[in-house]
Amino acid sequence: MNNKALIHLTKLNEQLSFIDLEIDNQIEKCESAIDIILKSIDVVKKIISKNSFKSDLEEVLFFKETKPQFTSKLIYYNMIYKIEMKRPNGGNRILKKYYHNELLKLKSFFDNELEFYQYYRSGSTYLDYKYFQRGKFDIKLALDSYYFEADTTFSTSHDFKVARILANDLIQLYLESQLVMIENKDNGEKSQRKPNIKLMWTGSKVALTELLYALHSEGVFNNGAVDLKNIAEYFEQVFEIDLGQYRRTFLEIRARKSDRTKFINSLNETLLKRMDNADDIV
Structure with missing residues (x-):
């Protein structure tokens, strides 16, 4: 039972x-x-x-x-x-x-x-x-x-x-x-020390949206007790990017016939190649 x-x-x-x-x-x-x-x-x-x-x-x-x-x-x-x-x-x-x-x-x-x-x-x-x-x-x-x-x-x-x-x-x-x-x-x-370099997201908005949903699903921020909207707004502020209708973008990602996690898979492959490269220590 x-x-x-x-x-x-x-x-x-x-x-x-x-x-x-x-x-x-x-x-x-x-x-x-x-x-x-x-x-x-x-x-x-x-x-x-x-x-x-x-x-x-x-x-x-x-x-x-x-x-x-x-x-x-x-x-x-x-x-x-x-x-x-x-x-x-x-x-x-x-x-x-x-x-x-x-x-x-x-x-x-x-x-x-x-x-x-x-x-x-x-x-x-x-x-x-x-x-x-x-x-x-x-x-x-x-x-x-x-x-x-x-x-x-x-x-x-x-x-x-x-x-x-x-x-x-x-x-x-x-x-x-x-x-x-x-x-x-x-x-x-409050006034805080800012990084010496400004990072900008140069990948696609679709890729960032895929990453956004993956991180939220994994619950890596605030022990998982944070809304998707808050994470999206944080990304938009930090990277000075407008994700637009990211929920619709996610639906399109979910509807892919193949390779639905295209960006995540690419990250995995790229990192594994770096690990396998004996000359690339760090």
């Missing part, structure tokens, strides 16, 4: 990646993501209701590892939606304070759930039969009130807490990335 759920998880990740590429506005992105995640969870819930787990271990693995990956995404996008909806208008100092306070809220959760957090992070398993099997809750394990209102056919006493841990990791990265961007903006407004 876990295999069926994992197939839907892969599909969900692909859909979320597409949303991340196509939607720049963070609030709209969260709204679309939440809608897709809810539908995906509903599908998995129906799979569980129509099938029985082959063993207690399979049930534990589903509620400890698989289901939290769905739920954590729902928690993450819902929290980011709330954070951005309540974001105050003001200067960088006000925004810094706001995001720092949100980080403190995450710390409060970890402090309150320290015992279970340590159990989960250490890879312990001796209480799994109570934490991650349906109907095996123990009131002495400090249960959250929500559990008593949850669908007990699709919930255990602690699968939601695992999801919160996973989601909070992502939320922390998001908040820290926002603080980094604010800090960079502050630094950009």
